[in-house]
Amino acid sequence: MREVEVIGAGMVRFGKYNGKHLPWKSPEDLGREACKAALKHAGVNHKKIEAAYFGETYAGMPQVAQRVLDYLGISGISMYNHENACATSLASFRHAYFDVANGMYDLVIAAGVEKMGLVPAKKEGKGGGGMGGAGGLLGGGPIVMPEGMMFLQDVGMLMPAFFALLGRRHMEEFGTTREQFAKISVKNHRHGALNPYSQYQKEVTLEEVLNSRMVCDPITLLQCTPTSDGAAAVILASSEVARQYTTKRVRVAGSVIYGGEYKCSKGDFTSIGTCKKAANMIYEASGISPEDLDVAEQHDCFTPHELVTYEDLGICPKGEGGRLVDEGVTGLGGKGPVFNPSGGLQAKGHPIAATGVAQIVELVWQLRGECGPRQVEGAKVGIAHNGGGIGPGLEPGLLSLTILAK
Amino acid sequence: MREVEVIGAGMVRFGKYNGKHLPWKSPEDLGREACKAALKHAGVNHKKIEAAYFGETYAGMPQVAQRVLDYLGISGISMYNHENACATSLASFRHAYFDVANGMYDLVIAAGVEKMGLVPAKKEGKGGGGMGGAGGLLGGGPIVMPEGMMFLQDVGMLMPAFFALLGRRHMEEFGTTREQFAKISVKNHRHGALNPYSQYQKEVTLEEVLNSRMVCDPITLLQCTPTSDGAAAVILASSEVARQYTTKRVRVAGSVIYGGEYKCSKGDFTSIGTCKKAANMIYEASGISPEDLDVAEQHDCFTPHELVTYEDLGICPKGEGGRLVDEGVTGLGGKGPVFNPSGGLQAKGHPIAATGVAQIVELVWQLRGECGPRQVEGAKVGIAHNGGGIGPGLEPGLLSLTILAK
Numbered sequence: 001m002r003e004v005e006v007i008g009a010g011m012v013r014f015g016k017y018n019g020k021h022l023p024w025k026s027p028e029d030l031g032r033e034a035c036k037a038a039l040k041h042a043g044v045n046h047k048k049i050e051a052a053y054f055g056e057t058y059a060g061m062p063q064v065a066q067r068v069l070d071y072l073g074i075s076g077i078s079m080y081n082h083e084n085a086c087a088t089s090l091a092s093f094r095h096a097y098f099d100v101a102n103g104m105y106d107l108v109i110a111a112g113v114e115k116m117g118l119v120p121a122k123k124e125g126k127g128g129g130g131m132g133g134a135g136g137l138l139g140g141g142p143i144v145m146p147e148g149m150m151f152l153q154d155v156g157m158l159m160p161a162f163f164a165l166l167g168r169r170h171m172e173e174f175g176t177t178r179e180q181f182a183k184i185s186v187k188n189h190r191h192g193a194l195n196p197y198s199q200y201q202k203e204v205t206l207e208e209v210l211n212s213r214m215v216c217d218p219i220t221l222l223q224c225t226p227t228s229d230g231a232a233a234v235i236l237a238s239s240e241v242a243r244q245y246t247t248k249r250v251r252v253a254g255s256v257i258y259g260g261e262y263k264c265s266k267g268d269f270t271s272i273g274t275c276k277k278a279a280n281m282i283y284e285a286s287g288i289s290p291e292d293l294d295v296a297e298q299h300d301c302f303t304p305h306e307l308v309t310y311e312d313l314g315i316c317p318k319g320e321g322g323r324l325v326d327e328g329v330t331g332l333g334g335k336g337p338v339f340n341p342s343g344g345l346q347a348k349g350h351p352i353a354a355t356g357v358a359q360i361v362e363l364v365w366q367l368r369g370e371c372g373p374r375q376v377e378g379a380k381v382g383i384a385h386n387g388g389g390i391g392p393g394l395e396p397g398l399l400s401l402t403i404l405a406k
Numbered sequence: 407m408r409e410v411e412v413i414g415a416g417m418v419r420f421g422k423y424n425g426k427h428l429p430w431k432s433p434e435d436l437g438r439e440a441c442k443a444a445l446k447h448a449g450v451n452h453k454k455i456e457a458a459y460f461g462e463t464y465a466g467m468p469q470v471a472q473r474v475l476d477y478l479g480i481s482g483i484s485m486y487n488h489e490n491a492c493a494t495s496l497a498s499f500r501h502a503y504f505d506v507a508n509g510m511y512d513l514v515i516a517a518g519v520e521k522m523g524l525v526p527a528k529k530e531g532k533g534g535g536g537m538g539g540a541g542g543l544l545g546g547g548p549i550v551m552p553e554g555m556m557f558l559q560d561v562g563m564l565m566p567a568f569f570a571l572l573g574r575r576h577m578e579e580f581g582t583t584r585e586q587f588a589k590i591s592v593k594n595h596r597h598g599a600l601n602p603y604s605q606y607q608k609e610v611t612l613e614e615v616l617n618s619r620m621v622c623d624p625i626t627l628l629q630c631t632p633t634s635d636g637a638a639a640v641i642l643a644s645s646e647v648a649r650q651y652t653t654k655r656v657r658v659a660g661s662v663i664y665g666g667e668y669k670c671s672k673g674d675f676t677s678i679g680t681c682k683k684a685a686n687m688i689y690e691a692s693g694i695s696p697e698d699l700d701v702a703e704q705h706d707c708f709t710p711h712e713l714v715t716y717e718d719l720g721i722c723p724k725g726e727g728g729r730l731v732d733e734g735v736t737g738l739g740g741k742g743p744v745f746n747p748s749g750g751l752q753a754k755g756h757p758i759a760a761t762g763v764a765q766i767v768e769l770v771w772q773l774r775g776e777c778g779p780r781q782v783e784g785a786k787v788g789i790a791h792n793g794g795g796i797g798p799g800l801e802p803g804l805l806s807l808t809i810l811a812k
Contacts, residue, residue, distance in 0.1 A: 102510075
């Protein structure tokens with residue numbers, strides 16, 4: 001396989017493009033802006049793009065790649081549209097990456113587009129500094145429930161409950177505290193306040209987080225990702241072609257997609273077994289170890305998810321996630337790896353299908369040193385961690401890890 | 407690239423699994439039955455499957471691969487879910503094919519699953535021997551209209567109108583008759599009557615077709631694909647692994663996916679320019695020419711589409727599609743290539759996301775000589791032709807061609 005580089009990255013600010021919070025924009029508008037920004041960042045003429053890999057989940061739009069790219073004058077090429085719940089566009093990215101690595105194309109675009117506001121939300125958030133609802137419940141759209149999930153819904157086992165159980169158990173086993181979970185929200189909002197692409201660009205205090213409405217103990221409203229619209233895009237190129245466009249080298253060092261397994265956790269309900277397996281796979285394949293990581297964009301849909309991921313990725317020993325939070329290791333200015341310098345899903349927002357590629361966008365900008373006040377100093381290696389759906393054994397339906405390196 | 411073979415193929419009978427026409431079944435049920443049939447046909451244990459590539463469009467179900475395969479005991483592998491309108495699962499198939507060809511996996515499954523009945527139909531068919539509506543309008547689901555298509559809808563330019571214009575222009579330019587279009591429906595229903603997997607297993611007469619309700623001149627109701635539920639699956643293997651399972655060799659000789667281009671037809675509105683370009687690409691890449699084709703599964707959503715495809719694929723010179731129909735060349739017993747021995751979309755049905763892989767299923771069975779009364783004698787080379795969506799310039803949003811050969 002050939003080496004592949006990400007030579008351009010662009011996104012729109014995440015938020016609610018409903019004419020109220022932000023100006024009304026269609027999904028196509030959002031997609032086009034992100035793609036134009038990525039093409040411009042790469043210095044690539046749109047006519048050079050050889051294939052497109054898009055993601056779209058909840059807006060119910062057929063052929064999102066075709067409709068976004070037609071208007072940019074890109075047509076007559078292979079176009080793929082992926083869906084994989086919250087891990088949608090990292091599936092698109094991975095498909096793009098391997099097609100270039102395998103020599104099928106030299107220059108392609110991968111993107112994610114989402115307008116969640118198009119579907120009626122099931123539950124609107126009422127408090128918490130404009131937070132738009134305890135997002136991630138199931139996207140809120142006209143979704144046909146999988147059989148197993150209908151049962152899960154009946155017993156209340158939706159996303160917040162799943163991560164709340166994980167958090168509760170972690171508290172029981174390791175003495176992790178509510179404050180430690182809440183501090184993750186404080187940290188990511190602090191990061192988001194430095195990011196012009198973030199939905200919420202406002203710091204929150206520990207008290208505000210702890211006192212916001214309880215969603216599912218120990219998760220309060222300000223520890224939930226909001227409902228967001230958005231789009232993100234990246235340009236991938238073979239190393240040879242990449243040299244024609246930039247001297248800033250950001251190569252894909254590894255990519256793993258792993259479907260949830262039955263009883264993956266095997267009685268250990270304080271970690272995500274799928275993540276541990278995927279981490280082992282990507283570290284082995286890439287030759288990169290947890291100590292090498294400078295920055296991580298992590299799927300912090302609910303705060304306990306970020307805390308257990310410190311352990312599942314091997315950043316710290318099992319049970320010590322809370323200590324990492326208290327010591328400020330994963331925040332900007334900490335010894336790192338810095339988690340979610342973009343603000344993460346908590347503050348930057350979580351337009352389902354755009355999230356995966358948006359994580360790559362932030363990592364590319366970080367590795368190129370283009371992040372201004374939220375720059376992780378000297379960042380050389382970054383990891384994107386993106387989970388989607390509920391699979392068997394209450395593991396994610398899909399766990400995707402991607403490592404980028406200078 | 408390595409050679410890839412299709413070593414197993416299975417599907418459920420297409421139809422309406424609503425508890426009235428056929429027993430009620432969930433999309434998961436349909437998908438599982440098709441996957442189990444494909445695994446059994448291949449003689450492959452489910453634990454050997456290394457990756458999955460699924461398609462699902464209108465049922466609005468997240469992570470269809472995960473949910474179908476979990477119940478079959480397949481988990482912990484890479485799973486992708488594609489959407490590409492009516493060409494959805496040929497996109498999945500192509501992704502699967504290239505991943506095996508590029509050496510990433512040796513044994514994978516590709517499938518399409520659709521339950522269109524889950525979404526409220528916009529229009530129910532009223533006549534025509536139980537035909538379920540002038541299908542293909544837009545699937546009838548809770549679909550968010552692309553911007554361009556909102557305009558198209560306002561002026562009535564939906565799928566039947568698009569293919570009706572194509573047919574009308576063909577009549578003007580080449581003297582093609584209403585009867586010639588109608589005879590394609592008669593032929594495909596004759597084929598469908600021989601196929602136990604077909605939604606409509608009943609012949610129709612030329613008079614019945616011509617006298618059924620006018621949908622969009624010259625297309626009458628019995629020249630429209632119905633609304634269908636269904637699922638289809640195939641097992642792909644590297645040639646080396648294929649040898650462990652079967653001596654019946656069905657190799658993938660070529661695969662092209664081509665996004666619709668602006669002004670592709672350039673004033674010629676009697677053909678699909680995207681199809682002609684894709685045909686040139688696949689013939690050149692595979693070394694196979696139109697004369698080599700024995701059998702075709704073609705996207706006959708409306709009868710004019712099949713007629714112009716004879717010309718676009720180079721089966722006959724421009725303008726002579728009608729003559730081919732009159733001479734019975736493309737029907738079972740004709741000199742061939744036989745088009746839609748399965749009954750095609752007209753009679754077998756068109757569960758959007760299942761159609762592409764179902765075309766491959768029929769070709770595999772034909773090339774293995776397993777089609778009983780609808781067998782195309784001595785079939786050695788087959789082509790699948792699958793189009794999806796409306797792209798720029800009123801070309802399909804995507805055109806996919808796949809050639810299989812013994």
